[in-house]
Amino acid sequence: xxxxxxxxAIVGGGGAGLRAAIAAAEQAxxxxxxxxxxxxxxxxxxxxxxxxxxxxAAAVTSPDDTLQAHFDDTVAGGDWLVEQGVADYFxxxxxxxxxxxxxxxxxxxxxxxxxxxxRRFGGMKTARTWFAADKTGFHMLHTLxxxxxxxxxxxxxxxxxxxxxxxxxxxxxxxxxxEVATGELTLLRARSVILAxxxxxxxxxxxxxxxxxxxxxxxxxxxxxxxxxxxxFVQYHPTGLPGSGILITEAxxxxxxxxxxxxxxxxxxxxxxxxxxxxxxxxxxxMELGPRDKLSQAFWQEQQAGRTGTFAGSDVVxxxxxxxxxxxxxxxxxxxxxxxxxxxxxxxxxxxIPIRPAVHYTMGGIETGSQCETSVTGLFAAGECASVGLxxxxxxxxxxxxxxxxxxxxxxxxxxxxxxxxxxxxxxxxEEQADGQRTKLARLCxxxxxxxxxxxxxxxxxxxxxxxGIYRTEDGMSHALQTVxxxxxxxxxxxxxxxxxxxxxxxxxxxxxGFGLDIAEATCLGAxxxxxxxxxxxxxxxxxxxxxxxxxxxxxxxxxxxxxxAELRWQExxxxxxxxxxxxxxxxxxxxxx
Amino acid sequence: xxxxxxxxxxxxxxxxxAPFWQPFEVPVxxxxxxxxxxxxxxxxxxxxLSYRWSCRMAICGSCGVMVNGIPKLGCNTFLREYDAEIxxxxxxxxxxxxxxVVDMEIFLEHLAAVKPYLIDDAxxxxxxxxxxxxxxxxxxxxxxxxxINCGLCYSACPQFGLNPEFxxxxxxxxxxxxxxDSRDRGKAQRMPELNRHDGVWSCTFVGFCSQVCPKxxxxxxxxxxxxxxxxxxxxxxxxxx
Numbered sequence: 113x114x115x116x117x118x119x120x121a122i123v124g125g126g127g128a129g130l131r132a133a134i135a136a137a138e139q140a141x142x143x144x145x146x147x148x149x150x151x152x153x154x155x156x157x158x159x160x161x162x163x164x165x166x167x168x169a170a171a172v173t174s175p176d177d178t179l180q181a182h183f184d185d186t187v188a189g190g191d192w193l194v195e196q197g198v199a200d201y202f203x204x205x206x207x208x209x210x211x212x213x214x215x216x217x218x219x220x221x222x223x224x225x226x227x228x229x230x231r232r233f234g235g236m237k238t239a240r241t242w243f244a245a246d247k248t249g250f251h252m253l254h255t256l257x258x259x260x261x262x263x264x265x266x267x268x269x270x271x272x273x274x275x276x277x278x279x280x281x282x283x284x285x286x287x288x289x290x291e292v293a294t295g296e297l298t299l300l301r302a303r304s305v306i307l308a309x310x311x312x313x314x315x316x317x318x319x320x321x322x323x324x325x326x327x328x329x330x331x332x333x334x335x336x337x338x339x340x341x342x343x344x345f346v347q348y349h350p351t352g353l354p355g356s357g358i359l360i361t362e363a364x365x366x367x368x369x370x371x372x373x374x375x376x377x378x379x380x381x382x383x384x385x386x387x388x389x390x391x392x393x394x395x396x397x398x399m400e401l402g403p404r405d406k407l408s409q410a411f412w413q414e415q416q417a418g419r420t421g422t423f424a425g426s427d428v429v430x431x432x433x434x435x436x437x438x439x440x441x442x443x444x445x446x447x448x449x450x451x452x453x454x455x456x457x458x459x460x461x462x463x464x465i466p467i468r469p470a471v472h473y474t475m476g477g478i479e480t481g482s483q484c485e486t487s488v489t490g491l492f493a494a495g496e497c498a499s500v501g502l503x504x505x506x507x508x509x510x511x512x513x514x515x516x517x518x519x520x521x522x523x524x525x526x527x528x529x530x531x532x533x534x535x536x537x538x539x540x541x542x543e544e545q546a547d548g549q550r551t552k553l554a555r556l557c558x559x560x561x562x563x564x565x566x567x568x569x570x571x572x573x574x575x576x577x578x579x580x581g582i583y584r585t586e587d588g589m590s591h592a593l594q595t596v597x598x599x600x601x602x603x604x605x606x607x608x609x610x611x612x613x614x615x616x617x618x619x620x621x622x623x624x625x626g627f628g629l630d631i632a633e634a635t636c637l638g639a640x641x642x643x644x645x646x647x648x649x650x651x652x653x654x655x656x657x658x659x660x661x662x663x664x665x666x667x668x669x670x671x672x673x674x675x676x677x678a679e680l681r682w683q684e685x686x687x688x689x690x691x692x693x694x695x696x697x698x699x700x701x702x703x704x705x706x
Numbered sequence: 707x708x709x710x711x712x713x714x715x716x717x718x719x720x721x722x723x724a725p726f727w728q729p730f731e732v733p734v735x736x737x738x739x740x741x742x743x744x745x746x747x748x749x750x751x752x753x754x755l756s757y758r759w760s761c762r763m764a765i766c767g768s769c770g771v772m773v774n775g776i777p778k779l780g781c782n783t784f785l786r787e788y789d790a791e792i793x794x795x796x797x798x799x800x801x802x803x804x805x806x807v808v809d810m811e812i813f814l815e816h817l818a819a820v821k822p823y824l825i826d827d828a829x830x831x832x833x834x835x836x837x838x839x840x841x842x843x844x845x846x847x848x849x850x851x852x853x854i855n856c857g858l859c860y861s862a863c864p865q866f867g868l869n870p871e872f873x874x875x876x877x878x879x880x881x882x883x884x885x886x887d888s889r890d891r892g893k894a895q896r897m898p899e900l901n902r903h904d905g906v907w908s909c910t911f912v913g914f915c916s917q918v919c920p921k922x923x924x925x926x927x928x929x930x931x932x933x934x935x936x937x938x939x940x941x942x943x944x945x946x947x
């Protein structure tokens with residue numbers, strides 16, 4: 113086993129992890145105390161899933177926009193399950209962070225006068241989304257990665273797979289990781305740790321996510337007693353490609369794209385988003401610029417009514433961009449043109465793109481306070497893996513890229529301060545925990561198991577899709593929960609056929625599956641216990657089809673139990689600024705403050 | 707559903723001294739990518755096969771392999787495009803660690819060597835305003851900022867094959883990207899690295915790098931524009947004595 117020491121260990125090399133690493137380095141420099149920062153990632157940082165974000169990053173920018181409006185949009189978009197103090201901090205720091213990205217070289221799209229261009233996005237009152245064509249996440253991630261190379265104090269451990277945290281007396285003390293290239297265990301002692309490991313979209317069969325989005329950090333924190341919060345809120349993005357689920361950005365609609373059912377009818381006007389806006393004149397918070405949860409729900413309704421088309425065996429509706437013209441599409445949405453052509457052989461310049469909803473984003477995650485720290489001292493979380501409380505029951509498009517900057521930075525600064533006042537834990541106590549991991553790994557690889565991991569994984573993603581879809585029922589969710597619990601039992605007998613050390617990707621898949629099963633239980637439990645409909649959690653059960661603030665204006669918290677079923681509690685929501693009101697879009701929302 | 711045969715060059719360092727070829731029969735339809743085929747092998751035929759992948763939409767740059775001798779991304783290579791034999795190998799010119807996984811460390815070192823970040827000594831810490839950059843200024847470097855670091859161009863480059871110290875197409879392109887950025891003042895700091903023997907002058911303008919680039923970044927153009935810059939830089943240095 114290798115031993116290493118660092119001041120701050122950051123797990124995950126996506127947008128949040130890289131932003132945190134740079135912030136920690138800057139914090140340490142400005143406080144004139146050198147700190148060593150280790151950045152661990154199971155892939156090279158530029159492979160992280162931030163790379164696939166397309167549409168943009170939100171911040172109040174235009175003179176006629178206000179922080180209050182961005183706050184109101186976010187709180188209403190999240191169906192009032194947003195921590196309002198957190199949303200306030202977010203909107204105030206959003207612009208600063210996007211400017212910082214620009215100063216680091218991010219190639220934001222520009223107006224003729226050289227200032228930054230903004231575009232419309234769903235659920236936002238006005239255009240406030242910065243973008244770099246339709247590869248915003250790609251450009252942000254590469255800008256952050258390249259900028260991080262300026263800091264010698266950031267030591268990257270690329271292709272290190274984190275197995276567990278080391279925790280002593282309620283405080284984090286380090287990390288136990290597997291070096292993928294050699295199969296060797298590393299015990300990394302740290303004074304503070306940041307989890308920035310991304311979401312868990314891969315729990316679902318049909319999703320827009322990369323293969324790595326398996327919720328590792330969520331499961332690791334959860335197993336150490338940190339609650340997972342609001343896990344029942346899973347975002348279905350309304351526009352994924354049939355077959356693969358590859359993301360077709362919301363920016364298509366922000367730029368004026370329209371959604372049609374099989375009869376060529378703009379069906380969104382029938383779901384509280386109308387009246388129909390004229391072609392080529394998209395209007396914020398109307399029609400195609402409604403929030404994602406409502407749009408995905410409208411698809412489901414159309415599907416039930418038999419008004420969807422089919423493409424390669426999949427029910428679909430159509431995203432029509434033809435009226436925008438070839439030159440505009442190739443300038444603003446070049447990646448979308450490329451993806452549609454490559455993966456379904458459709459040229460958006462000439463034909464509407466068949467699309468359908470796909471699981472996209474995990475609104476819930478590792479519960480943190482407003483300073484990104486969890487209930488384990490010195491353990492921070494930021495980005496999609498975290499539930500700092502920004503998104504509530506439904507995230508607005510383009511809030512998450514900004515989130516990972518604002519809260520990645522905050523987590524980095526806080527972790528640096530925390531590390532400065534903390535001493536290393538005793539190595540012997542940590543070695544014991546690392547030995548425990550070694551024993552677990554050895555058992556996993558002893559070749560004696562009987563359960564096939566591919567089979568278990570397929571049953572898991574199928575159960576989640578059937579039970580925790582766009583609309584949910586008591587029966588469906590109970591069945592999913594029971595299935596997940598049975599799969600967890602069977603997982604104890606999992607068989608890893610490959611017993612080698614070097615790049616044993618089968619072993620990694622099996623460990624990820626174990627993480628996923630734990631998170632899936634929390635997701636199903638939260639969903640089943642929330643007996644109302646709010647944001648992305650919609651129930652068809654009698655008496656539960658509406659929002660019920662009297663009983664459920666509360667976060668769900670799920671606690672892991674090692675020797676029994678997970679346990680759910682409810683937690684108060686911060687609604688000090690904006691009292692819950694009706695969540696309305698289209699003409700119905702006219703005149704209401706958000 | 708029809709099937710096709712793919713042959714994969716395997717290498718299991720803990721078991722064998724040398725690589726070997728292994729054929730697999732995989733189901734195909736019109737949309738089956740090479741990455742889908744690799745998943746089928748791993749999940750249904752031989753779980754010991756190792757390869758890198760992640761986004762499956764040609765933006766993360768993980769899944770480069772050689773397909774019949776040409777570097778490609780597995781996720782946007784479709785089996786429908788191949789009639790007969792499909793031979794899959796790890797990316798050329800990199801040391802193989804296992805199966806289709808190669809050692810990318812030298813590539814990462816070359817990227818870092820060219821100072822691929824905005825350098826502006828006048829930059830204040832907490833700027834509250836962006837730089838101005840017109841669409842025309844953006845257009846000068848935009849194409850070169852689209853590199854996904856997949857490394858295909860290194861497998862296409864005969865010079866890198868002969869001399870791994872050559873900075874190579876992607877790193878030189880990245881340097882050029884920042885040199886062309888109107889916000890950057892770092893060219894003088896980057897040029898010494900580019901002027902070295904292992905910098906731009908190692909390129910013999912084969913141009914295969916640009917042909918294989920999955921994002922149409924055209925590294926060959928960047929490298930050769932870099933040669934002009936390097937020559938200018940050398941001349942100016944001469945005059946200044």
